[in-house]
Amino acid sequence: MxxxxxxxxxxxxxxxxxxxxxxxxxxxxxxxxxxxxxxxxxxxxxxxxxxxxxxxxPQQQTYIPQWTNALWIQPVDIASPVAYYRYNTNFDALPDNAYIMLTANQVFRVYVNGISIGTNGTEFVRGEAPRAYIYDIDSVLRHGNNAIGIRVVDVDKQQPQLRASIGVNWGTVSRSLGSNASWQATGQTILAHPRGTLTPYAWTLPTFDTTQWQSAQITPPVTSGAPLLTVNPAVYSYPMPGHWLGSNGSQDGYFVCQVNLPTQTQQALLRLVATGTADVFINDHEFMQWNGQAPVPNLDVATFLDDTGDAVPYRNGLLTGVYDVTPYLHTGNNVIAIHVQSPGTSTAKVGLDNLKSAMSMDLLASHGSSVTNLMADDKNWHVSNQATPRWTQGNNTATWMLPIAVQRPGASKTYYLPDNTTPRNIQIIPPMLxxxxxxxxxxxxxxxxxxxxxxxxxxxxxxxxxxxxxxxxxxxxxxxxxxxxxxxxxxxxxxxxxxxxxxxxxxxxxxxxxxxxxxxxxxxxxxxxxxxxNEPGDTYPGEGGQIGIAADRETESRLFLWIEPHLPHAWLKQNWSRRLLLWLCQNWGIIPIIALAIPMACYNIGYEPFWQDELSSYNAARNVMMHGFPAFPSGFVYPKGELYSYLLAGLMFIFGTSGQVVPRLISTAEYLISIPLLYIVAGKLFKRKIAWLATAMLAFSPYALIWSRQTRMYEQAQFMVIIVVYTLYRAIQLRERKGPVYLALLCMVLAYFSHEENFIILPAALVCALLYTREGRYGIPSILRKKHWWVPALIACTLIISQLLVVFWSHPPTFATDQSRQPQIEPGFDNLPYYIGILFQIRTLKDGIAPWNLTQPWLIINSLLTVSGCILAFLRKDRRARYCASFLLIASATLIMIFTMQADRYYYPLLPIYYMLGAYAFWSVLDLIWRFARPHLSSNQRGSYARPPLLIRIVLVSMVAILGVNVLIFPALPLSNYNLFISRALGLSYRHHFADYDNVGLYMQRHLKNGDVIVTVAPAVSIQYYVGHVDYYFSIDRALFLIENNKKVIETTSGAHPLLNQQEFQNVLAAHNRIWLITDNGGYQAGATKNRRFTFPPPDFRMVYEGYGSAIYFRSGNG
Known part of the structure; x- marks a missing residue:
């Protein structure tokens, strides 16, 4: 039938x-x-x-360090986040090789006899802490007294502890010098930088007087876990060859060696140092090009800071490249060929031209704890001044002459560069392989x-x-x-x-x-x-698609029926309570997101000190409380984020203005409210699963967790964007009704007054309203004929224009523009590379590497998903997805091509739409794959598909869960420094992300006297807040922050007087006796001393306090 x-x-x-x-x-x-x-x-x-x-x-490996008798130590007199450690030792005979292995809490820099050996600053900023490190120091040791100095900085305001072991070898005799009570340590900056020292690293020299330093205190470690090495200790414990191999003084040397690799070899390490550029071939394939030539000293190097903010003496010498060549060798005979070029004219200035093409190389094969040099016999080497056909294969090289043994270069010494990711090194994987x-x-x-x-x-x-x-x-x-x-x-x-x-x-x-x-x-x-x-009497279940839907509804109904008997009867009588309970049963996935977001946002919210932008919002709100309008202590009116300023003023009026907790509560509350808000909005625009993933992406975004804990308006700006996106969509849907239109325009105005950089959504809102209200044969937007659209639009434009007029009229005349010489609004494509880097690359947000710097999360997966979501939205006939994609693209284009200023925080308000489209693409791709796979994983029953078997459902759910976890955790990794609560819960390292001017304020309150003058090479508003006042500050390319007040030039936020050149600075020094100089000990100071614009610090000042992101110099009345 x-x-x-x-x-x-x-x-x-x-x-x-x-x-x-x-x-x-x-x-x-x-x-x-x-x-x-x-x-x-x-x-x-x-x-x-x-x-x-x-x-x-070659894959990185970890090794357990052998500390022998080394213990954790710390200073007895610790008074700041910085500690200084010294150890003196005498050598009657120089060792064949020597190394130092250490780990610290948290950032360290090692000096030997005043020469900088290494630091872990870059690795620490990247989240690679705690780690153990090992460095070669035999080339900087000398006969007699030697000083090892280590500066340790704790950026978590804990104890700057150290554990170090010095290993020295004389032939078969070894000696280990571990950190213990025989080491000296101090936490007093004035003991490390006494009056009269000529250089900031004088405390690392052997002649430095440390009689006032105390013995180090043995202590249990602050960090949990055992830090591991990422470098094979054999690189340092095994001595380098005592001589070099030369090619009879020719300009080019071609070296070939036959190496027999034992079967049991676990790792093969190649160590290479040469007078010039060396091309290394292994089994006829070029794998690396090493240039370890000594740099020519820069005469101005002493006036600059390095990337970590420390002054570093010039270090002359050749660099040794170390390579893991295990994947490139095979058991049995291997051919290693090296082409060495003679040093260039620049390195000839430091005495390397006498050897022409010469090099030193060994190959360490390790098996367990045993290490063997497979190139110990020089007879296996052959050298020629000219290349022959197929010389990299070892053909016809047996007739080449033996290399000439020469001594190490006398003018330069050999150093090991810890990591090879430098411009000196080019590692090549042959395309053929x-x-x-x-x-x-x-x-x-x-x-x-x-x-x-x-x-x-x-x-x-x-x-x-x-x-x-x-x-x-x-x-x-x-x-x-x-x-x-x-x-x-x-x-x-x-x-x-x-x-x-x-x-x-x-x-x-x-x-x-x-x-x-x-x-x-x-x-x-x-x-x-x-x-x-086809057998008679066979029966079939219902349709598979309906089964899945019915099963989901059945699960929700069961959850509701299970919870209902446990709730009060009076509460269940109310209709709204039953609806709320049913909604929670249907949307229970939002609960764990909120449960985890609350401690991540609220835990120790006052951990970070205020930074300068936070203090701008704080001072504006204080002025609202006192005078009714937002302004700075200098009198400069702050017509920016007015709505946020008034909300903050009301909050501080109720709960007080002291501390860092209360001013940050608005951002935290708005972040927590935005989580269910985005879930509801995304659920209205898309499916529930898309809403859940988009909400999770926003809740666990590193950007959201940063801005939710700051006294700034960016969280409120994002919160209002979520509301604007939905209210505008509802107004477009219900375009014939007045209420939704007035509500949408009101939300736009509130979004603009939350933060004026939200103007980027106004063109997007206008274009989307016109595009998605087109009707009729010619597609003319219907709202152009609606009076109830024009009236609120004109009112909104009037309010925004009025605010712009207030900004224009209240702003005093500017003296000049900034160094970019660009207005804030100008069409162009100059910002495109920057924002592409923000969305697709990983970088440090601030210039240079400092322990407290913010690092940008890598958003490449989210960005690729968002781009895919935009493409899918326009390929499909999905009106809601097209609306979101249009809104995001137009707002992004406005930000990138109209607004000239660059900062990742300007894109932050658009992240909710960004994440919604990413989640849309994620689930669209999975749905596509499921539609393809379902006929093969489910039984076809009368034209429909039943639910897959339990085992397949488990596999499918696991796959989807893994992919979702990938999307969520990728921007968060590495977990160290991701979030304070997560780090404390998992016992991971964490660090402050803003300079410790709060510590500066505590020190100054104990030592500041009436009449003292404060000059800052740091944000003046920060010093004013934490110290109480600031008199002068170094103004470097910041003319936009200068205004005139009573015929004097002052800074906009603090009212401090700017120092524009060295002569003005000298006039201040001559006019006052007791002067304090406060610096960030990093980027601001480097900018002030660049090109010798300012001499800092002056010769008669000494450092009296050093923090992880600050320093104080002082000159007393008697000089």
Whole structure:
């Protein structure tokens, strides 16, 4: 009966309808083929990536340091976040090799005899803490007294502790000097920088007087866990060759050595130092190019600070490159060839031209704790002044002459550069090897795919195309796991090597094999059901699509029925309470997000000191409380974020103005409210699962967790953007009604008055309103004929123009523009590279590397998803997605091409839309893959699909969960310095992100006297808040922050007088006796001393206090 009915329906279909059905079937077929090849492409890409990493790229390893008798120590007189450690030792005979191994809490810099050896500042900023480090120091040791100085900075306001071990070797005699009570330490800055010292690193010299320093105190460590080394200690413990190899004084030297690699070798390390550029070939492939030439000293180097803010003496010498060449060697005979060029004219100035092309190299093969130099015998080397055909393969090189043994260069010494990611080093992976690896990987994937389709599944599926499509699914679980491993690889504290090891390779292969087994079982089950389907009396369940929906609703109903008996009866009688309970049962996924966001945003909210922009908002609100309008202590009116200023003033009026907690509560509250708000808005515009992912992305965004804990208006600006996006969409939908239109325009005005940089959403709102209200034959926007749209629009324009007029009339005349010489509003594309870098690259947000600097989260996954979401929105006929994409693109274009100022915080208000489109793309791609995979994973029952078996559902849910976790945690890694609460809960390292001017204020309150003059090389508003007043500040390219007041030039925020040149600074020094100089000890100071604009510090000043991001210099009345 049913068959006859079905045939009748087909017969009565019109030809046009049949063509439409056939067209849909063709599109579905092409889409299935596209997804199949897409799965295979990703499988080939993932396999090739893992294979290249495993076979061709040396993986970082971790080693357990041998501390022997080294203990954790700290100063007894600790008084600041900075501690100074010294150890003196005498050598009657210089050791063959010497090294220092250390770890600290948190940032350190090592000096030996006044020469800077190394620092972990860069690694610490990247979140690679705690770690142990090891450095070569034998080249800077001298006969007699030697001084090891270590400066430790704790950026978490804990104890700047140290653990160090010095190893020295004389032949077979070894000696270990560990940190203990015999070391000297002080936390008093004046003891490390007494009056009369000529350089800031004088305390590291052997002649420095440390009689007032106390012995170090042995203490338990602050950090948890055992810091690991990332460099094989054999690099330092094994001495370098005592002589070099030369090529008879020629300009170019070609060196070839035959090396036999033992079978049991676990790691092979190549150490190389040469007079000029050295090209290294291993088995006929060039893998590296090393340039360790000594730099020519810069005469002005003493006037600059290095990237960490420390003055560093010039260090002359050759640099040794260290390479892990384990992947490039094979068991048995290997050919290593090196082309060394003679030093250039610049390095000839430091005495390296006498050796021409010479080098020193060894190859350390390690097995367990034993280390062997495979190049110890010079007879294995051959050298020539000219290259011969195929010399990198070792052909015809046996007739070359033996190299000449020469002494080490007398004018320069050899140093080891800890990491090789420098302009001196070029590491090369031969394209031919990469091509071979990609070809082999793709061949393996395609072979396994065809084998599964044609031999394992073919007998169970009649259609060959369906078999090929089904077989392409076997790689997806392993690919999902590989993406998780790649994401976790960003966590630097995981024990290395990870994840490109044999264990994970075998696990991924096992996952693929298990996927084949699960797919075979499901295909076999479907095949058996198809065989029994035509038997009489067979019954079938309902439609699969409805089953899934019904199951979700059934789960929600069960949850509601389980909770309902446990609630008060009177509460359940109210209609709103039952609706709220039902909504929570349907949207329970938002609860864990909020539960985790609350402690992440609220824990120790006063941890960070105020920075200058926060104090601008704070001072504006204080002036509202006293005079009714936002202004700075200088009298400068602050017509910026007026709504936020008045809200902050009201909050401080109720709860007080002291401390850092109360002024930050508005941002924290708005962040917490924006989480359910975005969930509701995204749920209205998209599906519930898209809303959940977008909300989680925003809640756990590193940007959101930073701005939610600051006294700034950016969180409020973002909060209002969420409201504007939804109210405008509702106004477009209900364009005939007045209420939604007036509400949308009111929200736009409030968004603008929350932060005037929100003007970027106004063009987006206008264009979207015109685009999505087009009607009629010619697509003319209908709102142009609506009076109730024009009236609120004119009112909003009047209010915004009035605010702009107040800004214009209240702003005093400017003296000049800034160094960019650009107005704030100007069309152009100059900002495009910057914002592309913000969205797709990782960088430090501030110039230079300092321990307290903010680092930008890497948003590349979110950005790629957002771009995909915009593309999908315009490809599909999804009006809501197109609306969000149009809003985001137009607002972003306004920010990038109209607003000339650059900062990541200007893009922050757009993040909710950014994340909604990213979540939209995420789920759209997964839905596409599911529609492709469902026919192969579910039983087809009368034209519909049943729910997949439990095992397959577990696999699918796990895959989706892993992909979602990848999206959420990728911007957060490494977890160290991600969030204070997370770091404290997991016992990870954390650091302040703003300079410690609060510590400066505490010190100044104890020592400041009436009549003292304060000059700052730091933000004047910060010094004014924490110290109480500021008299002068160094003005460097900041003319926009200068105004005239009573015929005097002052700074806009604090009212301090600017020092524009060295002569004005000298006049201040001559007019006053007791003067305090406060500096950030970093970027501001480096800018003031650049090109000798200012001499800082003056010769008669001495440092009396040093923090992790500040320093105080003082000159008393008697000089």
């Amino acid at each position: 049913s068959v006859t009915s079905s045939n009748s329906e087909e017969m009565i279909l019109s030809p046009h309808k049949k063509l439409q059905i056939q067209a849909r079937q063709r599109v579905k077929h092409r889409l299935s083929r596209f997804v199949m090849w897409l799965c295979l492409f990703f499988a080939c890409a993932g396999t090739s990536w893992f294979a290249i990493q495993y076979f061709l790229i 990469i091509t071979e690896m990609v070809v082999y990987s793709c061949a393996a994937v395609l072979a396994l795919w065809l084998f599964t389709a044609l031999f394992i599944l073919r007998r169970l599926v009649a259609n060959r195309n369906s078999t090929l499509e089904a077989a392409s699914l076997i790689f997806l679980p392993a690919l999902t796991m590989e993406t998780l491993l790649i994401v976790l690889d960003r966590e630097s504290l995981l024990q290395q090597p990870f994840p490109y090891t044999s264990f994970w390779a075998l696990l991924l292969i096992t996952v693929v094999i298990c996927s084949i087994g699960i797919l075979w079982l499901q295909t076999r089950r479907t095949h058996q059901q198809m065989e029994h389907r």
